[in-house]
Amino acid sequence: MSVNEHYDPRDALLVVDMQNDFCEGGALAVNGGAALVPAINAEIEAAQAAGALVVASRDWHPVDHVSFDYRGGPWPVHCVQDTEGAAFHPGLALPAETVRVSKATAFDADAYSAFDGTGLAGYLREKGIERVIVCGLALDVCVKATALDARRADFAVCLLESLSAAVDPNAVDDARNALIDAGVEVRP
Numbered sequence: 001m002s003v004n005e006h007y008d009p010r011d012a013l014l015v016v017d018m019q020n021d022f023c024e025g026g027a028l029a030v031n032g033g034a035a036l037v038p039a040i041n042a043e044i045e046a047a048q049a050a051g052a053l054v055v056a057s058r059d060w061h062p063v064d065h066v067s068f069d070y071r072g073g074p075w076p077v078h079c080v081q082d083t084e085g086a087a088f089h090p091g092l093a094l095p096a097e098t099v100r101v102s103k104a105t106a107f108d109a110d111a112y113s114a115f116d117g118t119g120l121a122g123y124l125r126e127k128g129i130e131r132v133i134v135c136g137l138a139l140d141v142c143v144k145a146t147a148l149d150a151r152r153a154d155f156a157v158c159l160l161e162s163l164s165a166a167v168d169p170n171a172v173d174d175a176r177n178a179l180i181d182a183g184v185e186v187r188p
Helices: 034-049 120-126 139-152 169-181
Strands: 011-016 053-059 099-103 131-137 156-165 185-187
Touching (some): 011 034, 034 053, 034 131, 053 120, 053 139, 131 139, 139 156, 139 169, 169 185
Parallel strands (some): 011 053, 053 099
16 A cells, blocks of 8 residues: 655645544544555655655534535534544644645535645745645545646646545546546556
């Protein structure tokens, strides 16, 4: 499962939503989510050693978020701000200098991409980032949306597919094809 991408200071490793609610036992668990943590930690180490930027996105929903099923949204209550479910997986070894990006923080709007309403694209450009390497949860939802938005923002994008897992395993092929069609490099 280890990838160990070759990083340099123009790269950003973007770890998407490796939160308790998306791992086994969580409110919106992705099968195999927790198993990704050791290999993602190895990528974080490799990125950091090469001087690449490490970014971690998280769902950070207010109470009564519009995406919750009881409000008419598609998802069960998950990743509510300041709850254990919204915390990063305890095994995830994020360095102190990791850039943490909170998304879907407004009551009335959902956001699947780490770039949606966060200012992340401008920040990465300011830091001289040219390529974004994406992994995490969930491949068919937030990972896909994040990778597509990174391409729309004119970054070179690489998806580490083996370090990502899908809510719906049957959606992986469609997600992969959409990413490839958008110019994302998909690494197994």
